[in-house]
Amino acid sequence: MNTNNVALQVDRITRIFSNGTGIRDLTFQANSQGVTAVIGPNGAGKTVLFTIIAGLASPDSGQVVSPPGTRTAYCPDVPEFESWLTAREVVENSALMSGARSSIAPREALRLCGLKKVEARRVADFSRGMLQRLGLASALVLDPDVLILDEPNSALDPIGRADIRAVLEEQRKHRCILLSSHLLSEVEHLADQVVVLNEGRLVSSGTTAQLLTRAASPTWNIRLTSALTTEQTRTSEEALRSRFPTAHIRFLTDAICRVQFPSFVQADTELPRLIAELPAPLLEVSLQDRDLDAAFARIIGGTRS
Known part of the structure; x- marks a missing residue:
């Protein structure tokens, strides 16, 4: 060594x-x-x-x-x-x-x-x-x-x-x-x-x-700086689903959009484009369950399944 x-x-x-x-x-x-x-x-x-x-x-x-x-x-x-x-x-x-x-x-x-x-x-x-x-x-x-x-x-x-x-x-x-x-x-x-x-x-x-990304789902929560109206949320969700048909897109609240891609490779190219098409400025993007507690649970859970 x-x-x-x-x-x-x-x-x-x-x-x-x-x-x-x-x-x-x-x-x-x-x-x-x-x-x-x-x-x-x-x-x-x-x-x-x-x-x-x-x-x-x-x-x-x-x-x-x-x-x-x-x-x-x-x-x-x-x-x-x-x-x-x-x-x-x-x-x-x-x-x-x-x-x-x-x-x-x-x-x-x-x-x-x-x-x-x-x-x-x-x-x-x-x-x-x-x-x-x-x-x-x-x-x-x-x-x-x-x-x-x-x-x-x-x-x-x-x-x-x-x-x-x-x-x-x-x-x-x-x-x-x-x-x-x-x-x-x-x-x-x-x-x-x-x-x-x-x-x-x-x-x-x-x-x-x-370890933080091992066995993680390619799912992000996108938080906007300002809340959207109900109509803006609906139309934005429809437009994004049309532009990114392989992604699962849903507004959790009037200011938080959750996006799940089939893979991290696809997310690497499509996530920045999707963010650019959101109707309000970006405040934060976070990978879902991206902490060591969640990663540990995934790893240990996988060994017991």
Whole structure:
């Protein structure tokens, strides 16, 4: 593999437990800079995969390949620390035990994760969301090449999620970030690559943009700047259907027109022409169900049908 661009290669990893659950024949790679998200329903195998990549468990077969000297840090969903330690002591101990030189000092890691004001507070007094922030700070201070985050924002409020998103947006420039999350809107904002697991198998992967349109219907909602009269709506709908006979065209409201084409290829040429013939200026054009939640539902639904 090209070690200049790839931080790790998951090569046909399999780990099956006595009850038949686990992961089967997983293969993908993650780039050295950027965010690769692993998503899937509960029980899909995300945490099993992460513990293997982090070296905390061994696969039955397959391997994880990284360039020599790769440093990996793993932060679980609910990090656990000695309750009598302060936040600063936790992060300082993390740095000391690693023995690695880091570009991020302990107090800087605490600041980045929004814990500067509570660095002297004992961990016993921390909420679950604060523990997640502390887990990230303890991982960042190791200056890892690969940072693995299992549900890093599941216990955070909207402000907390925005804070951590900002941290990860900056850190993606310096390292490989591998994360899982059920908050797919966060994944959509952060991820460069997405790997979808279901029942222990890889069912889809690609860039975020590729997954957003995978199995999508070539259907757009066109919003106009001003409302049409009932007569304008009727005559416009008839004229458009005549000009574009293979498209399904319907005004949902007096200012929103829905258009469905037989294919994305046809839409590529005909949608701009159709928009130009609308009787009012354009405000917005949006692909229907174009978000990661909808794409995830399509992909998982397709594997179960």
